[in-house]
Amino acid sequence: xxxxxxxxxxxxxxxxxxxxxxxxxxxxxxxxxxxxxxxxxxxxxxxxxxxxxxxxxxxxxxxxxxxxxxxxxxxxxxxxxxxxxxxxxxxxxxxxxxxxxxxxxxxxxxxxxxxxxxxxxxxxxxxxxxxxxxxxxxxxxxxxxxxxxxxxxxxxxxxxxxxxxxxxxxxxxxxxxxxxxxxxxxxxxxxxxxxxxxxxxxxxxxxxxxxxxxxxxxxxxxxxxxxxxxxxxxxxxx
Amino acid sequence: xxxxxxxxxxxxxxxxxxxxxxxxxxxxxxxxxxxxxxxxxxxxxxxxxxxxxxxxxxxxxxxxxxxxxxxxxxxxxxxxxxxxxxxxxxxxxxxxxxxxxxxxxxxxxxxxxxxxxxxxxxxxxxxxxxxxxxxxxxxxxxxxxxxxxxxxxxxxxxxxxxxxxxxxxxxxxxxxxxxxxxxxxxxxxxxxxxxxxxxxxxxxxxxxxxxxxxxxxxxxxxxxxxxxxxxxxxxxxx
Numbered sequence: 001x002x003x004x005x006x007x008x009x010x011x012x013x014x015x016x017x018x019x020x021x022x023x024x025x026x027x028x029x030x031x032x033x034x035x036x037x038x039x040x041x042x043x044x045x046x047x048x049x050x051x052x053x054x055x056x057x058x059x060x061x062x063x064x065x066x067x068x069x070x071x072x073x074x075x076x077x078x079x080x081x082x083x084x085x086x087x088x089x090x091x092x093x094x095x096x097x098x099x100x101x102x103x104x105x106x107x108x109x110x111x112x113x114x115x116x117x118x119x120x121x122x123x124x125x126x127x128x129x130x131x132x133x134x135x136x137x138x139x140x141x142x143x144x145x146x147x148x149x150x151x152x153x154x155x156x157x158x159x160x161x162x163x164x165x166x167x168x169x170x171x172x173x174x175x176x177x178x179x180x181x182x183x184x185x186x187x188x189x190x191x192x193x194x195x196x197x198x199x200x201x202x203x204x205x206x207x208x209x210x211x212x213x214x215x216x217x218x219x220x221x222x223x224x225x226x227x228x229x230x231x232x233x234x235x236x237x238x
Numbered sequence: 239x240x241x242x243x244x245x246x247x248x249x250x251x252x253x254x255x256x257x258x259x260x261x262x263x264x265x266x267x268x269x270x271x272x273x274x275x276x277x278x279x280x281x282x283x284x285x286x287x288x289x290x291x292x293x294x295x296x297x298x299x300x301x302x303x304x305x306x307x308x309x310x311x312x313x314x315x316x317x318x319x320x321x322x323x324x325x326x327x328x329x330x331x332x333x334x335x336x337x338x339x340x341x342x343x344x345x346x347x348x349x350x351x352x353x354x355x356x357x358x359x360x361x362x363x364x365x366x367x368x369x370x371x372x373x374x375x376x377x378x379x380x381x382x383x384x385x386x387x388x389x390x391x392x393x394x395x396x397x398x399x400x401x402x403x404x405x406x407x408x409x410x411x412x413x414x415x416x417x418x419x420x421x422x423x424x425x426x427x428x429x430x431x432x433x434x435x436x437x438x439x440x441x442x443x444x445x446x447x448x449x450x451x452x453x454x455x456x457x458x459x460x461x462x463x464x465x466x467x468x469x470x471x472x473x474x475x476x
Contacts, residue, residue, distance in 0.1 A: 004353045049354060073350060083350045112311060112321045115242045116287060116470075120354065232354075 001040075001053040004079040005228065006119050010046040011053075020044070020080060024055065027075035031068065032061035041094040041236040042101060045188070047228030049120060052102075052235040054094045100164065100237040102181045105194040106230050110174035117175065122194075122230035128176060128201030130168050135207035136200040137166040137178070139214065140193055146186055147217035149196070151225070154187035159217070161186060168197070179234075188225050196223035239278075239291040242317040243466065244357050248284040249291075258282070258318060262293065265313035269306065270299035279332040279474040280339060283426070285466030287358060290340075290473040292332045338402065338475040340419045343432040344468050348412035355413065360432075360468035366414060366439030368406050373445035374438040375404040375416070377452065378431055384424055385455035387434070389463070392425035397455070399424060406435070417472075426463050434461035 001024070009017040013025065021038050029035035036057035044050060063071070068085035076082075108114050108121035109128050140163055147159040165181040178197060180190050196213065199205040205213075205223065213221045239258070247255040251263065259276050267273035274295035282288060301309070306323035314320075346352050346359035347366050378401055385397040403419040416435060418428050434451065437443040443451075443461065451459045 002350075002353050004356075051354065069350065078351070078356055079353045081351050081353050112240075112307065113316070113319050115240050115317045115319050116289065116358065118242075118316055 001050060001055055002081045002083055003050050003053070004119065005044065005047045005049045007077065007079050008046065010048070011040050011042065011044045020050075020053070021055075023076050023080055024072060024082075025057075027072045028057060028059070028068075030075050031063060031071050032059050034059070034061075039094060041098045042233050044233055045191075045228050045231075048231045048233065049229075050233040053233055054098070054236040054238075056088055056092060056094045058090060094236070097238055098184075098236045100181060100183050101185065102179065102234040102237070103185070103190045104232050104234050105178045105180070105190060105226060106171075106232070107176045107178070107194075107198065108174055109176050114174065119229055120232070121175070122198075122227050124198055124202075126202045128198065129203060130170065130176065130201065132203070132207045133168045133178075133197045133201045136197055136205075136210040137168055139207075139211040140166045144214055145217055146189055146214065148213050148219055148222045149189045149192040150186035150219065151188035151192075152219065156186050159186060161189070166193070181237075190231060191226045191228070192219075192222050192224075194223075194226040194230070198226065199223040239288060239293055240319050240321055241288050241291070242357065243282065243285045243287045245315065245317050246284065248286070249278050249280065249282045258288075258291070259293075261314050261318055262310060262320075263295075265310045266295060266297070266306075268313050269301060269309050270297050272297070272299075277332060279336045280471050282471055283429075283466050283469075286469045286471065287467075288471040291471055292336070292474040292476075294326055294330060294332045296328060332474070335476055336422075336474045338419060338421050339423065340417065340472040340475070341423070341428045342470050342472050343416045343418070343428060343464060344409075344470070345414045345416070345432075345436065346412055347414050352412065357467055358470070359413070360436075360465050362436055362440075364440045366436065367441060368408065368414065368439065370441070370445045371406045371416075371435045371439045374435055374443075374448040375406055377445075377449040378404045382452055383455055384427055384452065386451050386457055386460045387427045387430040388424035388457065389426035389430075390457065394424050397424060399427070404431070419475075428469060429464045429466070430457075430460050430462075432461075432464040432468070436464065437461040 013021040024038045038057045040055040065087040069082045072082040106121040108123045163182040167179045251259045262276045276295045278293040303325040307320045310320040344359045346361045401420040405417045
């Protein structure tokens with residue numbers, strides 16, 4: 001599922017608010033005559049985008065699986081599209097079957113704002129030192145306790161996570177992308193890691209401090225939570 | 239000047255409608271106390287975007303030229319930004335001084351629509367043959383009469399134009415960009431050339447026909463006018 005997060009109050013269904021889950025359930029109800037619960041691999045925050053969200057639902061409908069992609073797309077707003085649909089075993093869970101996820105965070109790093117990029121990037125005016133950010137990023141890779149990089153509201157029972165990749169990539173003039181891959185992430189983990197790497201890029205945090213921040217397990221030592229609009233769920237890996 | 243064209247009724251000022259020229263004149267009036275006429279290098283159509291529009295205006299204000307970039311940006315909507323401002327001779331014209339312009343046209347060429355690309359691409363479902371499009375594009379390069387590729391409402395006194403480059407470039411999966419460079423373009427010329435190249439890509443027009451269409455000078459033989467939202471003025475060359 002691809003969506004632009006700007007017009008949604010996140011993935012998870014909420015009364016009276018437009019959410020991705022709610023929009024998909026409503027569309028599925030109109031196709032099948034019965035409203036299912038649609039469960040996603042990632043409960044993306046309000047404003048976060050997705051190029052490759054994965055979700056599943058149970059239905060007794062006899063509509064062929066492939067028909068659900070164009071059908072659900074047509075019954076949703078233009079900011080939501082179901083790219084593909086296949087049949088899965090009844091007990092398959094998009095969330096539990098996932099072996100990993102890839103997110104990208106995009107920073108617009110030029111003095112002037114970018115009207116064309118404004119919905120999908122965080123505008124950071126100060127020139128960023130990408131080499132320093134890469135040095136720091138290396139210390140976020142591996143199996144570690146990431147308690148310093150999770151939201152206060154995160155209720156995950158363990159804070160150990162396996163981060164397999166953090167790459168800092170210049171895409172085009174002014175546009176910097178940070179790609180994160182892990183088996184799973186804590187709440188706000190990508191946004192807090194991004195906020196911390198941007199502090200390093202600005203020269204406010206020494207790149208060698210990032211390992212110490214991680215080891216402290218203290219959220220107060222990490223950088224700010226980067227805004228949702230720069231974040232995009234690129235892929236869920238199975 | 240960079241802008242997302244979605245929320246504007248084009249460049250040119252019109253009563254009661256939001257236009258790029260109107261927004262810039264209003265912002266300049268608020269900065270200087272006197273409303274100037276802002277003249278752009280290209281009068282982009284409604285819905286067309288710009289990464290590198292260039293415009294000028296006369297003012298007796300003593301505000302330093304460089305201050306106009308952040309000032310006009312702050313006084314405009316988030317879909318418009320002035321990236322840079324410099325002082326020019328009083329008789330300088332952004333339009334008449336231009337030696338050439340580069341536009342890009344972006345096509346989203348995948349079966350499913352793209353929510354994240356929907357404002358800046360034309361969604362063409364049928365797979366496009368890029369090799370055929372490149373063969374046809376070669377016949378649009380050079381000094382020729384482009385009467386077959388202009389809007390009925392175009393009032394240019396001559397239809398001879400020098401097209402220096404037409405490139406068909408795959409950007410990423412699903413995204414195709416056609417880049418056009420010429421000393422000047424006729425009204426809707428880029429959009430009609432794009433519509434014609436897409437007909438070639440779909441196999442509906444033989445690539446060798448494009449030179450004949452051009453030589454016919456008959457608008458009815460060229461392809462449809464591609465939608466405004468895929469078009470972006472990338473740069474004006476001086």
